Each structure stands twice: as C-alpha cells, then as structure tokens.
Amino acid sequence: MKTLSPSKKSSTGRVGRRGFLAGAAAAGSMVVLPSGTKLAFADPNEPTKGDVLVYLFLRGGADGLSLVPPVGLPSYYDLRIDGSYNIAVAQGDALSLGALGATHPDLALHPAMAPLMPFWNAGEMAIVHAAGSPASLSSTRSHFEAEEVWERCGRQQTTVDGWIGRHLATSSDVSGNLAGISHEQRIWSAMQGYSKSLAISNIYNFDIFGYNDRSSARSLLDALHGSAGLVESEGQDTLDAVNTIDSIDFSAFSPQNGAVYPTNNSLANELNQIARLIRANIGLRAVTVDIGGWDTHNDMGTPVPGQRMYDRISRLAVGLEPFLTDMGADMNEVTVIAASEFGRTINVNGSGGTDHGRGGAMFAFGKGINGGIYGGFPNVIEDGPEGDLVVLNDFRQVYAEIVDKRLGNLANMATVLNGYDPGGSYLGLANTL
Amino acid sequence: MGEIAAATPSGWIEQQLNHAAIDDSVIEGVVASYTTLTNTAAQNWAVLQADGGQTRILGEVMHANFLRAVYSPKHLYEVMCDFWFNHLNIHLFGNYSFRHHTAAYVEGVIRPHALGRFTDMLAASASSPAMLAYLDNYRSNANSSSGVNENYGRELLELHTLGIRDGLHVYDEVDVRNASYVMSGWSIDTSADQDVFLFRENYHWRPAVTLLSGQWSRPDRTGADAATLQADGYSLLSFLAGHRSTAEYICWKLARRFVSDNPPEALVQRLADEWQATGTDIAAVMRMLLNSAEFASSAGQKVRRGFETVTSYMRSLEASIDTNPVGLASEALHSLSWYEGVLERHGQRLFSKATPDGYADTGPEWISSDAMLRRWETAGRLANNELADDITVDPNVLIPATLPATMGELIDMMLYAATGAAATATERSAYATYLGVAESDPAASHPFGDAQLLADFAGLCLSRPTFQYR
Numbered sequence: 075m076k077t078l079s080p081s082k083k084s085s086t087g088r089v090g091r092r093g094f095l096a097g098a099a100a101a102g103s104m105v106v107l108p109s110g111t112k113l114a115f116a117d118p119n120e121p122t123k124g125d126v127l128v129y130l131f132l133r134g135g136a137d138g139l140s141l142v143p144p145v146g147l148p149s150y151y152d153l154r155i156d157g158s159y160n161i162a163v164a165q166g167d168a169l170s171l172g173a174l175g176a177t178h179p180d181l182a183l184h185p186a187m188a189p190l191m192p193f194w195n196a197g198e199m200a201i202v203h204a205a206g207s208p209a210s211l212s213s214t215r216s217h218f219e220a221e222e223v224w225e226r227c228g229r230q231q232t233t234v235d236g237w238i239g240r241h242l243a244t245s246s247d248v249s250g251n252l253a254g255i256s257h258e259q260r261i262w263s264a265m266q267g268y269s270k271s272l273a274i275s276n277i278y279n280f281d282i283f284g285y286n287d288r289s290s291a292r293s294l295l296d297a298l299h300g301s302a303g304l305v306e307s308e309g310q311d312t313l314d315a316v317n318t319i320d321s322i323d324f325s326a327f328s329p330q331n332g333a334v335y336p337t338n339n340s341l342a343n344e345l346n347q348i349a350r351l352i353r354a355n356i357g358l359r360a361v362t363v364d365i366g367g368w369d370t371h372n373d374m375g376t377p378v379p380g381q382r383m384y385d386r387i388s389r390l391a392v393g394l395e396p397f398l399t400d401m402g403a404d405m406n407e408v409t410v411i412a413a414s415e416f417g418r419t420i421n422v423n424g425s426g427g428t429d430h431g432r433g434g435a436m437f438a439f440g441k442g443i444n445g446g447i448y449g450g451f452p453n454v455i456e457d458g459p460e461g462d463l464v465v466l467n468d469f470r471q472v473y474a475e476i477v478d479k480r481l482g483n484l485a486n487m488a489t490v491l492n493g494y495d496p497g498g499s500y501l502g503l504a505n506t507l
Numbered sequence: 508m509g510e511i512a513a514a515t516p517s518g519w520i521e522q523q524l525n526h527a528a529i530d531d532s533v534i535e536g537v538v539a540s541y542t543t544l545t546n547t548a549a550q551n552w553a554v555l556q557a558d559g560g561q562t563r564i565l566g567e568v569m570h571a572n573f574l575r576a577v578y579s580p581k582h583l584y585e586v587m588c589d590f591w592f593n594h595l596n597i598h599l600f601g602n603y604s605f606r607h608h609t610a611a612y613v614e615g616v617i618r619p620h621a622l623g624r625f626t627d628m629l630a631a632s633a634s635s636p637a638m639l640a641y642l643d644n645y646r647s648n649a650n651s652s653s654g655v656n657e658n659y660g661r662e663l664l665e666l667h668t669l670g671i672r673d674g675l676h677v678y679d680e681v682d683v684r685n686a687s688y689v690m691s692g693w694s695i696d697t698s699a700d701q702d703v704f705l706f707r708e709n710y711h712w713r714p715a716v717t718l719l720s721g722q723w724s725r726p727d728r729t730g731a732d733a734a735t736l737q738a739d740g741y742s743l744l745s746f747l748a749g750h751r752s753t754a755e756y757i758c759w760k761l762a763r764r765f766v767s768d769n770p771p772e773a774l775v776q777r778l779a780d781e782w783q784a785t786g787t788d789i790a791a792v793m794r795m796l797l798n799s800a801e802f803a804s805s806a807g808q809k810v811r812r813g814f815e816t817v818t819s820y821m822r823s824l825e826a827s828i829d830t831n832p833v834g835l836a837s838e839a840l841h842s843l844s845w846y847e848g849v850l851e852r853h854g855q856r857l858f859s860k861a862t863p864d865g866y867a868d869t870g871p872e873w874i875s876s877d878a879m880l881r882r883w884e885t886a887g888r889l890a891n892n893e894l895a896d897d898i899t900v901d902p903n904v905l906i907p908a909t910l911p912a913t914m915g916e917l918i919d920m921m922l923y924a925a926t927g928a929a930a931t932a933t934e935r936s937a938y939a940t941y942l943g944v945a946e947s948d949p950a951a952s953h954p955f956g957d958a959q960l961l962a963d964f965a966g967l968c969l970s971r972p973t974f975q976y977r
Contacts, residue, residue, distance in 0.1 A: 134862075157652035212674055215683075216665050218864050219674060229674035259854045260867075261875045273875030280880065284887025284966060286959040290941060294967055295883060297937035304810065304874050305975040312876040366861065371643045371658040424651040425643055430661065 123247045124482035124507060125442060126352050127360040128345075128397075128410040129238060129264060131224075132390065134368030135217060136414035137428055138435030139455075139463065140383050141187065142203050143168055146180030149455050150420075159426040161374040161383065168377075171447070178203070178447040185377050186387035189395035197445030198398075198405065200503040202472055204433035204451050206416055206465035215430035217369065220415035225264035227470060227492040235267025237473060237490055238360045242268035244486035250357035251314045257344050257363045264362055269307075272315055277347045280319045292316075318356055327353040333400035341365045341393025349400050352408065365390055368414060372425035398439060406441040409480045409504070413437070413469065419461040431462030436472055438503055442480050448501040467501075468494075475500040482507055520797045523583035524790050526622060534578045541567035544610045548636065549701040551607035561606065565599060568610040569857045574828065576818045583797075587621040587789070588613075589814070590764055592858065593865030594757070595632045595667055597641040599858035608637035608702065609858060625757070625787035626748040629667060633744055636695045636702045642863065649691040649712035660687030662863045668747035670756025677752045682719060688712035689725070689743045692736060708733045718743070722750075748787050754779035758792060760868070766801050767808040768869040774801045807976045810870035813853030815977065816882055820889050820969050823925050825904050829897035849894060852881045874975070882975060887966035891959075902965035906955060914939060915946030917953055925968035934971065941967070 143163040144150045154162035168182035169191060175181060181203060183191070193199045207213065212223045219229075226233040242254045242265075254271040256262045265271040274280050285291040292313065299309030327350040329335060335346040344363050351358050367386055375381025379388070394412070401408055417434030449467035474496050478484040488495045522529065538544065543551055543564055554560045572588070579585050592613065599609045616635050620628035632638050639645040644659035661683045665671055669678050692711035695702050713731070716739075717724040723746045725739045747753055758778035762770030777799075778792050785791040796802055811819060821828075850856040854873070860866050867873070888894040890902050905921040918938045922930045930938070939946050942954055942964065955961040968974075 159653060214671070214674065215661070215680065216671055217862065219671055223674075232673060256875070259852075259875065259877045259881075260872055266871065273877040275877045280877075282880065282883060284884040284891065284893070285963045286891065287963055291883070291887065291963060291967060294937055294941040295970065297940070298934060298970075298972055303972065304870050305879075305972045308874045308876065309879050309972060312879040315876055316880070369862075371656055372646060422653045423656045424648040424653045425646040425656045427643075427656065429657045 124245065124359070125407050125409040125440065125480040126358055127238065127241075127476070127481060128348060128408060129360065129362045130394070130410060130412040131221075131362065131364040132368050132412065132414035133217075133221065133364050133366040134370075134414070135220075135416045135418055135430055136368040136434060137370060137374070137383065138203060138205075138414075138417040138433065139420065140374065140377075141184055141387060142181050142201055142435045143184060144180045144451070144455060145182045147453075147455055153421045153455070156422045159422045160376060161422050161426065161428070163377045174445050175201075175447050178451055181447060181451065184384075184387050186384045187391045189391040190398075193395075193398050193439060194445060198439060198441055198443055199445055200438040200443050201447045202436040202438075202449045202467050202501065202503070203447065204417075204449065204463055204466040205413075205436040205469050205472070206433045206467075208465060208468050211468075211470075213432065215416060215432070217415060217430070222263055224413060224415055224469060225262060226266075227473070227494060233492055236262065236264035237492070238262075238264045238362070239267030239271055240492075241477060241481060241483055241486070241490045242271070242360060244489055245359065245481065245483050247482065248357070248359055250318075251311060252318055252351075252356045253359040255351065255358060255361045257348055257361055262362045265360070270311055272311065274315075274319070274351075277319060277324055277351060281316055322354045322356065324350045324354065329396065329400045331399050331402040333396040333402075335396045335400075336392060339389060339393045341389060342396055345393060345397035346400075349397055352401070352404075365393065370418070370427045371423070371429060372427035374422075374427050394439075403441070405439070408440055409442060409476055410439040411437070411472065411476065412439070413472075417463050420455055420463060421461055429461075433463035433465045433467075436467075436469060438472065438476065440480070440504075442505050442507070444503055444505060446503070448503045470494045471496060471501055472503065475502075475504050479504040479506045517798055520583075520794065523581070524622060524794055526581045526584035529581050529584075531575075531579050531581050534575055534580075537574060538571045541571050543567045543607075544571055544614050546610070547701075548607060548611065548703060551610065552701060555603075555607045561603075564607055564610070568613055569599070572613065572857060573818075576814070577821050577826070577828070583793070584622060587793070588618050590761070591621050591628060592617045593860070593868075594760065595628070595638070596860055596863050596865035597637050597858070598861050601641055601861070605637060605640040605702065608635070608640065611635070612637035613858070620789075622790045622793065623788075625782075625789055626745050629744050629748050630741055632667070633663070633690065633740065634693060634704050636704060639693060639695050639704070640702075644690055645694040645697075647687060647691050647694075648707075648710040649688055650709060655684070655687040655691050655712065657683055657687040660684070660690055663690070663747070666863055666865075668753040668756070669750060670752060670759075672756060672759060677750075678719060685716045685718050686743065688714075688716050689718075690740055693740060706733050706737045708736065711736050718746075719750075722746075749783060751779065751783065754782035754787075758782055761792065761796060762801070764809075764868055765796055766799075766805040771801050774799055807973070809977050810873050811975055811977050812866065812868070812873050813855035813878070813881075814850060814857065814866075816853055816975070817849060817885060819974070819977075820886055821898070821900075823927075823969060823974075824889060824900040824902065824965060826889065826898050826900045828899075849885060853885065854878065883966075883970045886969035887963065890964075890966035890969070891962040900965075902958075902961045903955075905965055905968065906953075906961075910950040910953075912950060913946060914942070914944045914948040914950055914953060917950040918942075918946070921964075922968050922971065925965065926971055926974040928973055938964075938967070 145165040145168045151162050163184055167185050170182055207223050214220050225236045227237045242248050251270050254265050254268050256265050256273045258273055259275045261271050261273045282288050282292050296313050299306050301307050335342040348361050374383040377384050413436045414434050416432055418428035418431040423429055470491050473491055477487055477490050543554055555564050575585050597612055612635050616631040642659035642662055643656045647656040649655045663686055664678045664683060692707045694705050694707040696705035713728040715727045728736055759775045762774050778796055781792050781795050855866055889900060892899060905924045907920050911917055915935055918935050919930050
C-alpha cells in the first residue's frame with residue numbers, strides 16, 4: 075500500500091546540507107495512504123530546522139576511566155592496579171587520540187572503542203571527561219537519583235518533567251504526533267513535559283493486536299479514549315501514532331553506506347529502528363535509547379575480549395558504529411549524545427570492580443560536532459576523601475551548547491535546562507546550525 | 508486491588524491482616540508440588556545443573572507466585588509480598604551461579620515477614636545468599652588491599668532503610684562506607700556449591716565505626732570473636748529499620764502504593780509514628796493505612812502496574828490455568844516463554860528487575876503508547892484464548908444467567924462483570940455502536956452467539972480506560 079524510494083539522495087541528486095530531509099520529504103509525498111487515514115506528518119522539513127537528537131544513556135554508572143583512560147597519569151595505574159587486581163588500560167593497549175586529542179595528551183580511548191575511531195578521526199566525535207552534576211545541583215551517588223538529575227536537570231519531585239520534553243514543548247520545529255519517542259516500553263523522565271511523547275519499543279509491532287476484527291476494535295478504542303486522564307489521553311495519542319506508524323513501510327529504509335547492524339547486539343537493533351524512524355520523515359525530533367550493564371562493582375577485568383569491561387564497551391561501540399555509518403552524510407542533521415549518570419571510583423575495590431563515583435565521560439557525535447576533547451581534566455587523579463574523579467564539567471554545559479547550536483532553541487534555554495543558562499559561554503564542541 | 512477498594516469495612520481488613528487464618532489450601536496445595544520452593548540450597552544447586560533444571564528453578568518460583576497473585580484468597584498478603592520483594596529487590600536472572608537461591612529468598616526471606624516485623628525481614632535479607640550475591644557483599648573484604656565493596660552498604664541505606672526522598676537523605680558517603688565496614692564479612696560458603704551463609708571473620712573491618720554522627724556506633728573490635736562482630740551487624744540493621752528516616756521513607760512508599768503517586772504527607776507521618784511505636788510492625792502500619800480516610804478516598808487514583816494488569820484480567824474472566832509448570836507431561840507447555848512473553852511485554856516479568864530499586868510504582872512509568880497497545884492486546888488475546896496454551900477462559904461468564912430487557916442494560920451488566928464499575932452513557936453508546944445494536948434493542952437479540960465477536964467484546968471490556976486504574 076505504500077512505496078518509498080530507499081535511495082532518495084541519488085534519485086534527487088541533492089546532497090546539500092539539509093539534503094536528506096528535503097529528499098525524504100519528496101519521498102514522503104510518494105506514500106500512498108488509505109483514504110480517511112488520520113495522518114499528521116510534520117511540516118515539510120526545512121533547512122533551518124534543528125537536528126534530530128539521539129540521547130543514548132549508559133545506565134548503571136559507566137566507568138569513564140575505562141572508556142577514556144588517562145594513560146598518561148601514573149596515579150591512574152597506582153590506583154587501578156592493586157593486589158591481585160589490574161583493571162587499568164595499559165598505554166600500549168589504548169587507542170591514541172592523536173592530533174585531535176592534543177589538548178589532553180594524557181587521555182586515550184579504550185581498545186574496545188575501536189569501531190568508533192573512524193568517527194573520531196573524521197572530527198565527528200567530541201569527548202567531555204570529568205563530567206557530571208555539580209554539587210550545587212546534586213552530588214548523589216545513587217543511580218536512580220542521579221539518572222533523574224541528568225534526565226530532568228533537577229530533582230525528581232520538584233522537577234516534574236525532563237529536558238528533552240521541555241525542548242520539544244517549546245521548540246518551533248515540532249509538529250505532528252511523533253516528535254518525541256523513547257525507544258522503550260516506558261517514556262523516559264527526560265521526555266516528560268511534552269504531552270505527545272511516545273514509547274515505542276519496536277516499530278514492527280506498534281499496532282493493535284489480539285482481536286479478530288482489529289479495525290472495529292480500533293474504532294471502539296478511539297471512542298473510549300480522549301483527552302482527560304493519564305490513561306485516556308495516552309490511549310488517544312497511541313491510536314493517533316498507530317495510524318501514522320502503520321502507514322509506513324519501514325523495510326524501505328534499509329541501511330545505507332554499507333552499514334551492517336549485528337543482530338546479536340540489542341543497541342544495534344534499536345538504532346537500526348531509530349535510523350528508519352528518522353528516515354521515514356515523520357517529524358521525529360528526539361529519541362532516547364539506552365544500554366545497561368555498567369554497574370561494574372566486580373571483576374572489570376583487563377582490556378581484552380571476554381573480560382567484563384571490554385565486552386561491555388565493545389557492545390556500545392559495535393552497536394553505535396553501524397548507526398553512524400548508516401546515517402553517513404545525514405549526520406549533519408543528527409546529533410548523538412552519549413552519557414551516564416556518574417563515573418566510578420578511581421581505586422579498584424576488593425572485588426576487582428569499582429563503586430559509585432562522580433565524574434564520568436560524555437560523548438557527542440555528528441557532523442555538526444567539532445571533534446576533540448573539551449573541558450578540564452585533573453593533572454593528577456587522586457583517591458580523595460570520596461575516592462572518585464572530581465566533577466570539573468557540568469553536564470548541562472554540553473546540553474546547553476547542543477540546545478543552542480544543534481537544536482536551535484536558544485530562546486528557551488532556561489526553560490529547557492530548568493533555570494540553567496551559560497549565557498552563550500560554551501565548550502566549543504558544536505557548530506552552529 | 509479492586510477487592511480492597513471495594514470492601515473497606517474494617518472486618519474485611521482484619522480478616523486480610525490475619526492472613527494465617529485464611530484458608531489458601533487449594534492454591535498452596537498446588538504450589539506444594541513445586542519442590543524447588545522448599546528444597547535446600549544444595550538440592551537446588553543439583554536441580555539447576557540437571558537437564559531442564561534452570562527452567563524448573565526459574566519456572567517454579569515465578570509460576571507459584573503468579574498463581575498466588577491470581578488465585579490466592581490472601582489478597583492483601585500477596586500484594587504485600589510483591590511490595591516487599593521489590594523493596595528488597597534481587598534479580599532472578601542474575602549470575603547463573605546464584606539462581607538456585609531465588610526461591611529461598613522469596614519463600615524464606617520475603618513471605619514469612621511480609622506482614623510481620625520489618626526488622627526481621629531486613630535481617631533475613633542481609634544474611635541471605637541471594638542478597639549477598641546480588642549486591643556483592645559476599646566478596647567485600649575490608650582487609651584486602653583494595654578494601655570493601657560498598658554496593659550492599661549503599662543500597663542498604665539508600666533503598667532498604669533510610670532512603671532518599673526528592674534528593675534528601677540523612678546519610679552521607681562516609682556513612683555508606685561505614686555501613687559497608689560493619690557488614691563486611693557477611694558472606695557465603697561457596698566451597699561445597701551449597702552457598703550457605705558464612706561469616707568471614709578475616710574479611711571484617713575491626714576498627715571503631717560510627718554512623719549518622721554518632722546515632723549508632725560500635726567500639727574497636729580488635730580481638731573480638733565472630734559472634735560479637737556479627738552481632739554488630741544485626742544491631743546496625745535493627746537500628747536502621749527503626750530509624751525515623753526509614754519509617755518515613757517506607758511508609759511513604761506504602762502510601763504511594765496504596766493511596767496515590769503523591770501521597771498526603773500527613774498520612775505518611777501518622778504511619779511513620781505507628782512504624783516506630785510498634786517496632787516496625789508491618790501489619791499495624793497497614794491496619795492504620797487501610798482504615799485511613801486517605802485510603803478510603805483513593806479508588807481510581809492508581810494505575811495498575813503491568814503485572815497487576817495481567818492478573819486482574821485473568822481474575823475478571825475467571826481464567827483457568829494449568830498448574831503444573833514443569834511436570835513431565837507438560838514441560839514443553841511451560842517453557843519460560845509464557846513469562847518472558849506476556850509479562851515482559853507488560854514490563855514486569857516477575858523477580859526480574861535487574862536494578863535494586865525494584866519495579867516502579869507511579870503511573871507515568873507504566874502508561875505509555877507501548878503499554879497501551881500491550882494492555883489492549885493482552886485483553887484481546889486472553890479473551891480469545893490466544894494468550895498462552897495453558898490459560899483458558901470462557902467469555903460467556905460475562906453474560907448474566909438471566910438476561911435484562913435491553914441491550915443497553917446487558918452492556919452495562921457485562922461491563923460491570925468484567926471491570927467492577929458501571930458504564931458511562933458515552934461508553935454504553937460506544938459499545939452498542941461497536942456491536943451494531945441499539946441500546947433499546949431487546950437483550951435476547953444479542954449477537955454473542957458469534958463466539959469471535961463475544962471474545963473481542965470481552966477483551967474490549969477489559970480494555971476500558973477506567974479498568975487500567977485501581
């Protein structure tokens with residue numbers, strides 16, 4: 075019932091800065107819809123619109139000192155090698171960051187990050203280390219509290235919505251009913267505050283099932299749901315979204331540029347769907363996705379395959395690489411932020427792992443990103459009173475720069491970031507739209 | 508939960524609180540055949556390693572507690588068991604080497620104390636191999652060069668006792684470390700693959716320890732014997748269980764479960780007073796909560812969570828279920844797919860929250876577009892007997908034995924039978940349109956002779972928005 079050109083760029087010959095969404099809009103006009111279908115595509119995408127934001131969260135407190143080890147600091151080895159445990163990344167094993175990393179010569183990448191090196195070398199990957207929540211906002215080492223702080227830019231009960239939700243609620247780019255999606259069963263805290271935020275865990279089964287007469291069932295459900303009440307309004311939004319999602323043949327948006335999403339990697343599977351959602355030109359502006367398993371209290375191991383930390387980082391890099399490859403030139407309209415709720419203690423603990431800490435590593439990817447390492451990092455890492463990497467870089471600095479330069483929502487900065495506004499003073503990790 | 512809201516008379520509450528006197532011999536008779544629930548750790552270790560053993564170990568504990576949730580007459584008690592498991596959460600699908608402890612954790616730690624004293628439950632949890640493994644305390648060695656593992660110590664303060672409410676907590680990082688010191692040495696004897704509790708004296712931190720600015724302390728224990736060192740741990744657990752911050756935090760969670768996502772603080776304070784006055788007597792606190800005006804006016808304020816959605820659907824349609832999860836004849840029938848399918852789709856596979864905070868308990872966490880589709884889908888599949896091979900319903904149970912005069916009245920009666928609440932005029936009209944009838948048509952002309960239509964209609968009764976609340 076619908077046909078879409080999978081190779082829109084070659085068919086239109088448009089490779090300009092906003093080419094792919096313009097191309098997709100043209101392709102979108104080829105969608106054949108049954109008459110009477112409620113369809114609320116976004117306005118035709120324009121070059122002035124902001125990026126699609128992919129917010130990738132590493133749940134569990136990812137160890138920034140493994141992801142981006144300070145191999146130039148002897149104190150790192152003093153604290154990561156202790157008794158029978160050695161969880162340090164040796165300088166010879168780490169991936170050198172070369173000229174782009176010259177501002178922070180002590181830092182390198184974990185060897186399992188190798189699949190992402192092409193994007194680093196192309197200047198499309200930014201790193202902010204020692205990133206976290208300043209004590210004035212929250213110094214919690216609780217996973218659950220810290221995740222809320224990152225997602226809401228505030229505490230759970232005094233801040234009822236999330237930073238992306240507030241962006242979507244105020245952005246002039248947003249229209250239609252599919253602008254904000256948590257690629258999960260639940261809507262993230264980060265997405266709350268935008269009334270049409272959706273949870274779609276799988277685009278291929280986002281439909282009404284379980285009834286002999288699905289069409290009549292849908293009509294009755296439509297009559298039963300409305301605008302008042304949590305369940306009633308979510309039901310209505312769901313039915314509206316089903317109508318749109320149902321009309322799209324996602325198989326038409328096959329991976330580009332030779333990208334191969336490994337089927338045994340759940341992050342890759344999710345990003346494969348997200349790429350299709352972006353290409354379907356349904357007005358998607360922001361999507362959240364996570365990868366768990368970072369709460370490494372024990373047995374982090376050495377940086378070789380089969381060891382816990384290596385395998386975890388590998389799943390991240392192997393899962394993210396095909397998305398970045400697939401989107402290719404279209405990454406000039408997509409920004410990926412990867413973050414975790416906190417870093418971990420510097421000193422290896424009595425189980426070969428690390429406990430909850432403070433500063434961690436944050437990443438941004440995209441053609442609108444200036445490759446490099448930004449913000450401060452200590453000259454010596456010390457096992458201080460609380461045993462962790464200090465927070466030198468407020469995570470909201472990264473959000474703020476992206477909100478302004480990539481999402482085009484400077485006018486609502488203080489709203490989006492719950493009162494935080496650096497007044498135009500940025501780290502410099504992104505280019506203006 | 509519908510039953511609780513519908514029957515607030517204190518007599519019903521007392522009956523439910525005195526759960527030991529409720530006859531649940533039918534359901535417990537079924538569960539008694541699941542021998543892994545009562546096996547020793549050594550026996551279950553042997554089961555785990557046998558062919559099909561993992562399916563049996565995991566399947567029996569999940570299935571037993573799923574059956575209890577649907578069929579036990581001890582409604583309140585089963586709800587409390589669910590609450591406390593999530594409060595002191597472990598992960599069924601965690602480390603393979605410790606999966607054989609899950610049943611003992613449910614049966615021996617949570618269920619005996621679910622309406623008993625919290626202090627006792629906390630102590631049982633702290634010394635259980637399942638918890639010791641889940642939060643790494645069994646390996647926490649204060650005398651190794653790298654020191655304690657503070658995973659358990661942190662969650663003990665943050666999640667199990669003192670708590671965090673809106674970012675506020677009474678403990679600090681030094682307290683986390685010191686709690687980890689006091690609990691160091693609480694470990695497991697893994698030498699015989701039986702994994703029984705073992706206090707490892709040589710792992711224990713012996714210097715003096717102080718918590719919460721001196722509210723709890725113990726002196727330097729150089730030279731003290733193991734019994735003394737372990738008693739310090741029990742002393743700390745007891746102190747924490749009865750602390751005002753614990754009382755407020757847990758009573759807030761209880762009120763959030765039973766009353767509303769943002770429970771009245773005055774109620775929380777009254778409950779916390781009772782918690783402390785009774786020495787953490789859970790039944791006493793629940794008596795006060797269930798008799799409160801706040802609870803009486805709470806109907807319809809809470810969204811059913813994923814698990815409750817499935818069990819409430821089954822109760823409404825009086826589903827029958829094959830009770831032998833891994834019997835020789837039906838092992839294939841009861842692969843774990845049932846749970847990994849239906850409950851996973853609803854975001855609440857039993858005993859399977861990987862993180863120690865347990866499943867969420869507020870509406871927005873459970874209501875999303877994905878959740879709405881699954882709620883409608885499960886209702887339809889259940890009514891059409893397509894949910895699982897071993898679950899059977901007959902949607903004819905919704906049709907009253909004596910038909911009323913009109914279709915409008917019949918729709919009312921069937922919606923009430925399915926969901927326990929009367930239809931609004933809008934709903935009645937919508938369901939009539941769906942059936943292609945006029946409300947004034949005679950009920951005797953109903954179209955439910957069409958079994959597929961009846962099944963779909965039954966599923967759509969369960970899908971009614973108000974039934975997603977409790």
